[in-house]
Amino acid sequence: MNSDELLKLDNQICFAFYACSREITKLYRPILAELGLTYTQYITLLALWEQDNVSVKELGAKLLLDSGTLTPLLKKLESMGLLTRARDKSDERHLIVRLTEKGQELRKQAECVPGRLYEGTDIEPEELISLRKQVQSLMNKINEAT
Amino acid sequence: MNSDELLKLDNQICFAFYACSREITKLYRPILAELGLTYTQYITLLALWEQDNVSVKELGAKLLLDSGTLTPLLKKLESMGLLTRARDKSDERHLIVRLTEKGQELRKQAECVPGRLYEGTDIEPEELISLRKQVQSLMNKINEAT
DNA sequence: ACCCAATTAATTGCATACAATTTATATAGA
DNA sequence: TCTATATAAATTGTATGCAATTAATTGGGT
Structure with a gap:
């Protein structure tokens, strides 16, 4: 080339x-x-709906975000009443994030989100799944090397 | 599901x-x-090395960025001596971006960047090309719908 | 108990992204 | 010419991302 x-x-x-x-x-x-969320707030909630009661560290490992990004984000979600932030009694270095009832409830409304995304587009679900797997494979190779 | x-x-x-x-x-x-550039500054220069003497509007169309992002970015590159910003005499609404000699010279140093990226990773160039085409196709479908 | 290295969040500073608004300029039409 | 509309950048305000530093806490070794 x-x-x-x-x-x-x-x-x-x-x-x-x-x-x-x-x-x-x-x-x-x-x-x-419509749910009052930004994209980053949404994926943070996806992670929490999957596993609640996690530390900032664990959440960051899932989302590939550090505390510099997560701390203000989680404070915002806390101010919205969707989660609580509290130090782990057994190790005060860890801050544990827990969904509130309101945060758990929001999950029901979020269930319609994935389905609505590609409405009106000429995109096949199979194409998306195949592409997602290739992207995940590429990311694994990048992570292995670094 | x-x-x-x-x-x-x-x-x-x-x-x-x-x-x-x-x-x-x-x-x-x-x-x-090593070149003193951020990623966004780099892709902006890629666009300019391909086509110089463009308006902010045209540049934004290529990079899918608006003036809110580009204005401070271009001011920064101007302060680094890589380009100039001047109003179009024939239509003062347009601001024309031009590479300086220094900005053009930097291209030579940038030529080694793509080759160095995936050094030491287990990634095949053919895989990247195939994936890139699929991603571009997906983006086209998204853009058609919106 | 005391010191020290390691760990985890928070903070700071800089660079994006982008919606919404504002400012300056150009153009079409009365 | 005058005015209303349209267009292009810049500005403003909010929300990320992330490197680098700081602060608090812990556990290991003495």
């Missing part, structure tokens, strides 16, 4: 991911706005 | 893209740091 092709924007896998990730987030925005 | 599977973090195509996009950006960070 020559130098022109090498640096072409449309030939960069990074740009494809970067742009597509933001486009997908834009699809979510109006749907999540 | 039941409600548990539906909302599982690892089943979300959005999260796969979101996480993978950030992981790829992390691969770039140390390499681009």
